[in-house]
Amino acid sequence: MTESSANKLLNGDACHRTSNGKKSSKNGFVKNHCLFQQPQKYRRPRERNQNVTHNSSLYKKPYVESFEETPLLVAVLTYMGYGILTIFGYLRDFLRHWNIEKCHVAREREEQKDFVPLYQDFENFYTRNLYMRIRDNWNRPICSVPGAKMDLVERVSHDYNWTFEHTGKVVKDVINMGSYNYLGFAENSGACADAALEATQKYGVGVASTRCEIGNLDIHEELEQLVARFLGVESSMAFGMGFATNSMNIPALTGKGCLILSDELNHASLVLGARLSGSTIRVFKHNNMQSLEKLLRDAIVHGQPRTHRPWKKILIVVEGIYSMEGSIVRLPEVIALKKRYKAYLYLDEAHSIGALGPNGRGVVDYFGLDPKDVDIMMGTFTKSFGAAGGYIGGKKELIDYLRRHSHSALYATSMSPPVAQQIITSMKIIMGEDGTTLGADRLRQLSENTTYFRRKLRDMGFIIYGNDDSPVVPMMLYMPAKIGAFGREMLKRNIGTVVVGFPATPIIESRARFCVSAAHTREMLDTALEAISEVGDLLQLKYSRREPSLPSLGWMSEESLLQD
Amino acid sequence: MQQRNQPEPNEGGVKEKNKEFPGELRQRRKMNVGVAHSEVNPNTRVMNSRGIWLTYLLLTVVLHVVLLSIPFFTVPLVWTLTNVIHNLVMYLFLHTVKGTPFETPDQGKARLLTHWEQMDYGVQFTSSRKFLTISPIVLYILASFYTKYDPTHFLINTSSLLSVLLPKLPQFHGVRIFGINKY
Numbered sequence: 001m002t003e004s005s006a007n008k009l010l011n012g013d014a015c016h017r018t019s020n021g022k023k024s025s026k027n028g029f030v031k032n033h034c035l036f037q038q039p040q041k042y043r044r045p046r047e048r049n050q051n052v053t054h055n056s057s058l059y060k061k062p063y064v065e066s067f068e069e070t071p072l073l074v075a076v077l078t079y080m081g082y083g084i085l086t087i088f089g090y091l092r093d094f095l096r097h098w099n100i101e102k103c104h105v106a107r108e109r110e111e112q113k114d115f116v117p118l119y120q121d122f123e124n125f126y127t128r129n130l131y132m133r134i135r136d137n138w139n140r141p142i143c144s145v146p147g148a149k150m151d152l153v154e155r156v157s158h159d160y161n162w163t164f165e166h167t168g169k170v171v172k173d174v175i176n177m178g179s180y181n182y183l184g185f186a187e188n189s190g191a192c193a194d195a196a197l198e199a200t201q202k203y204g205v206g207v208a209s210t211r212c213e214i215g216n217l218d219i220h221e222e223l224e225q226l227v228a229r230f231l232g233v234e235s236s237m238a239f240g241m242g243f244a245t246n247s248m249n250i251p252a253l254t255g256k257g258c259l260i261l262s263d264e265l266n267h268a269s270l271v272l273g274a275r276l277s278g279s280t281i282r283v284f285k286h287n288n289m290q291s292l293e294k295l296l297r298d299a300i301v302h303g304q305p306r307t308h309r310p311w312k313k314i315l316i317v318v319e320g321i322y323s324m325e326g327s328i329v330r331l332p333e334v335i336a337l338k339k340r341y342k343a344y345l346y347l348d349e350a351h352s353i354g355a356l357g358p359n360g361r362g363v364v365d366y367f368g369l370d371p372k373d374v375d376i377m378m379g380t381f382t383k384s385f386g387a388a389g390g391y392i393g394g395k396k397e398l399i400d401y402l403r404r405h406s407h408s409a410l411y412a413t414s415m416s417p418p419v420a421q422q423i424i425t426s427m428k429i430i431m432g433e434d435g436t437t438l439g440a441d442r443l444r445q446l447s448e449n450t451t452y453f454r455r456k457l458r459d460m461g462f463i464i465y466g467n468d469d470s471p472v473v474p475m476m477l478y479m480p481a482k483i484g485a486f487g488r489e490m491l492k493r494n495i496g497t498v499v500v501g502f503p504a505t506p507i508i509e510s511r512a513r514f515c516v517s518a519a520h521t522r523e524m525l526d527t528a529l530e531a532i533s534e535v536g537d538l539l540q541l542k543y544s545r546r547e548p549s550l551p552s553l554g555w556m557s558e559e560s561l562l563q564d
Numbered sequence: 565m566q567q568r569n570q571p572e573p574n575e576g577g578v579k580e581k582n583k584e585f586p587g588e589l590r591q592r593r594k595m596n597v598g599v600a601h602s603e604v605n606p607n608t609r610v611m612n613s614r615g616i617w618l619t620y621l622l623l624t625v626v627l628h629v630v631l632l633s634i635p636f637f638t639v640p641l642v643w644t645l646t647n648v649i650h651n652l653v654m655y656l657f658l659h660t661v662k663g664t665p666f667e668t669p670d671q672g673k674a675r676l677l678t679h680w681e682q683m684d685y686g687v688q689f690t691s692s693r694k695f696l697t698i699s700p701i702v703l704y705i706l707a708s709f710y711t712k713y714d715p716t717h718f719l720i721n722t723s724s725l726l727s728v729l730l731p732k733l734p735q736f737h738g739v740r741i742f743g744i745n746k747y
Binding site: 069070075076078079080086122123124125126127262265266268271283324503504506508 | 599601602603609610614615616618622661662663667
């Protein structure tokens with residue numbers, strides 16, 4: 001379909017002419033009336049570069065997202081790596097079995113060896129033989145506030161990571177590239193901390209009840225009104241835990257006979273909430289609007305399984321920023337689809353609230369859309385606000401319904417007062433209502449840091465996933481040994497990073513994930529980038545086969561203004 | 565004594581009777597702890613990943629070249645050995661080893677399934693399955709040619725090929741003959 005006809009449909013035109021006038025075929029498969037056609041043109045095999053939007057009239061600014069494909073040689077070497085590790089794993093298991101090597105894994109007692117086995121040996125294979133060897137990259141104890149720099153407890157292991165000992169020393173001033181500290185509110189001094197201190201002295205720390213009973217404080221009401229104003233919705237409700245917000249509220253919203261269409265890479269809380277609700281769940285390919293549209297059409301045409309009755313509700317569940325890929329949801333297209341097919345939209349802005357958009361109001365602000373188009377706006381206070389908890393915003397009837405029916409409101413303790421006060425103060429700072437320009441400064445700093453960091457990493461030759469504007473930067477490592485090596489080398493250079501491998505990611509796509517923060521100064525980023533480049537040369541991580549982008553004139557002037 | 569080890573009827577995956585859902589695979593959603601995707605069993609996607617077919621072909625070629633380098637093996641012997649060792653290793657990894665080397669959130673549904681049965685959640689005739697069925701056949705044809713259709717070699721090659729082709733048939737999905745390898 002051409003763009004003009006797509007526009008006509010978006011304007012609510014009742015014309016249903018298709019590009020080729022095909023009718024539905026005999027088995028009920030409805031074809032070719034889609035809003036977003038599969039692109040027929042030849043796609044360059046090198047990259048899945050998605051910066052060609054077929055409905056670019058919906059986007060007010062260029063949407064540049066790239067997921068460069070794994071080079072074939074690297075993929076082959078990665079499989080070889082896993083193969084060698086597997087062979088050595090079998091060898092080590094053999095040695096442990098015959099007591100040549102000391103066995104640290106839990107074992108059954110001798111008397112129980114003839115019973116049904118208690119421990120599945122094979123299911124622990126990766127944990128024993130791969131994860132244990134590089135375990136020192138995770139669960140590092142932090143002994144300061146996780147701001148732009150943090151202190152780590154030094155640990156050593158004398159038996160290859162099976163046990164750790166604390167040496168008693170502290171590694172000071174490690175640059176923190178892993179905390180979700182997008183606006184730098186993770187601090188123990190300043191306006192937020194003082195306000196939280198006052199709130200502790202006024203209310204105490206614990207609430208000792210649920211929202212429905214005696215746990216509804218006036219600070220909660222103030223918080224909820226502020227959040228509603230911040231998001232631009234009619235009303236909102238705050239919960240004590242971000243994970244629980246998703247998992248306890250989706251069951252209250254949908255049930256049996258409803259359909260949930262969720263993205264491939266949705267967070268575990270959304271998956272759990274969807275599963276607890278008892279609805280039918282269908283998964284569409286990550287950020288792929290053709291896949292989503294196909295699912296919508298098939299669902300509406302065929303109805304519920306077996307009975308073919310119409311669905312009671314169709315809920316599309318997407319996230320603002322996907323934290324493992326760094327990609328931003330194609331919100332204008334999702335909203336266009338939802339309006340056309342009369343579905344509901346649940347947007348989880350855990351990472352994008354406060355981090356995207358010119359005013360920090362999230363992905364809706366970033367695309368310049370109307371918040372009233374999103375039926376349920378969910379988010380967390382953990383990332384950009386430096387607090388804990390989650391919220392849901394939407395129409396007043398919806399939130400009133402949730403106040404009575406949400407499991408979290410009925411059974412979970414409400415948010416702690418100092419945490420609520422921290423959110424109120426930080427939100428007011430972001431909105432600029434505290435009288436200073438601190439919020440606007442931080443938002444600008446975050447967006448500059450993001451652009452600078454991403455551009456520098458790409459120019460160095462690393463493969464970076466995700467949207468150019470997202471502060472989550474996954475950098476590909478691919479090979480299993482490099483996961484451990486990268487984490488350790490970065491720590492040697494005093495930089496703390498988060499690395500992820502299989503099975504949390506697809507088998508060849510292990511990565512290191514950086515989270516850029518507004519608290520990072522240009523010097524810190526430069527130090528980090530230098531170290532990353534050094535480690536990248538040491539470990540040969542510069543896989544990208546794209547030419548580094550030439551700086552345009554606009555960049556030159558901005559960069560000369562920003563640098564020093 | 566053939567014992568059927570049928571997976572439960574509503575296990576994740578599109579079975580033939582659920583053909584009324586054209587479109588995405590219908591999966592039972594699970595609580596995925598510590599992972600960044602909603603894939604319940606990552607083992608199902610390994611054979612579809614980028615570069616794995618090439619790796620498999622390269623490994624076979626390397627095996628063949630190594631065998632060819634042994635001075636006192638004749639060419640027909642080397643080809644038969646390649647064929648037999650390839651089929652043996654394929655049988656071991658695809659049809660003997662069961663379950664996953666990591667914990668999956670599906671409460672052990674795949675614990676009794678071999679890797680071949682886990683591929684694509686049991687959907688038959690996907691491209692990986694077709695590729696892995698055709699490659700031993702191609703190797704067999706090459707081996708037959710290079711052994712000049714000698715009867716002994718023919719017998720060995722054919723029985724080896726059958727041992728690796730029979731478990732791949734859809735009728736043998738979940739079948740454990742004489743209870744071998746059942747648990």
